[in-house]
Amino acid sequence: MTEIRHIVFDIGKVLIHYDPELPYRRLIPDEIERRLFLDTVCTGDWNVEQDRGRTWEEAEALLIADHSSHEANIRGFRQNWHEMVPHHYEGSVAILNGLIDAGHDVTMLTNFASDTFREAQQRFDFLNRPRGVTVSGDIGLIKPDPAIYDHHVASFGLEPSATLFIDDSPKNVEGAKAAGWQAVLFTDAKTLEADLERFGIGRGW
Structure with missing residues (x-):
């Protein structure tokens, strides 16, 4: 060796x-709704593209175009990122x-x-x-x-x-x-x- x-x-x-669920326990108190949001909207596959260099502005716009009713919680991912790394x-x-x-x-x-x-x-x-x-x-x-x-x-x-x-x-x-x-x-x-x-x-x- x-x-x-x-x-x-x-x-x-x-x-x-690192745990992206932490701020969403406050933003989406209902466990089933929160899990659904993180599994289908702000997913791990979506987030990893920011790790690849995609801007948050572009990332948010892509999701809001398809999930306009979740706009506040979509923007909440970056806005509350600090809570994910406590x-x-x-x-x-x-x-x-x-x-x-x-x-x-x-x-x-x-x-x-x-x-x-x-x-x-x-x-x-x-x-x-x-x-x-x-x-x-x-x-x-x-x-x-x-x-x-x-x-x-x-x-x-x-x-x-x-x-x-x-x-x-x-x-x-x-x-x-x-x-x-x-x-x-x-x-x-x-x-x-x-x-x-x-x-x-x-x-x-």
Whole structure:
């Protein structure tokens, strides 16, 4: 196994909590109506296109054209985005900071809309600590497209086989492996510590 010299973190559900249902518990109190809205109107497939670079204005207009009665709640997605990311995960952020403090080369690769990522950076200062970040919304590519992994490698001068990727999505982990990276599925900080140790990066970092 190649020695790991680069560590790449995903962000959502690895370093910060993300749940789009949180503000809609207030906006649409009825559980059945709320679920229907998120399953058929502001869906995950719709939201991921903002991660790919589509503007919120265009995204809202597309939905409002077909669901005019839901206009307020459609616009409420971006307006209340801050409620969807209420806190960070102390354990994984401690690992991130520990790795950086110990001198490891740490970057981030995330599916994130450009504007909401900058908002997250302002709220969570640890997102400014790694050497750099590839934001899908900035470059028009999303994981697990092989091109986004290659873009990150080229941008930060990484050696794929010496790179360890940490992501909560199985398909994104598999995408990294297909690009020649090492990769682990994030579930919690304790498991991540064990994974790092397995790759020769012990608790001393």
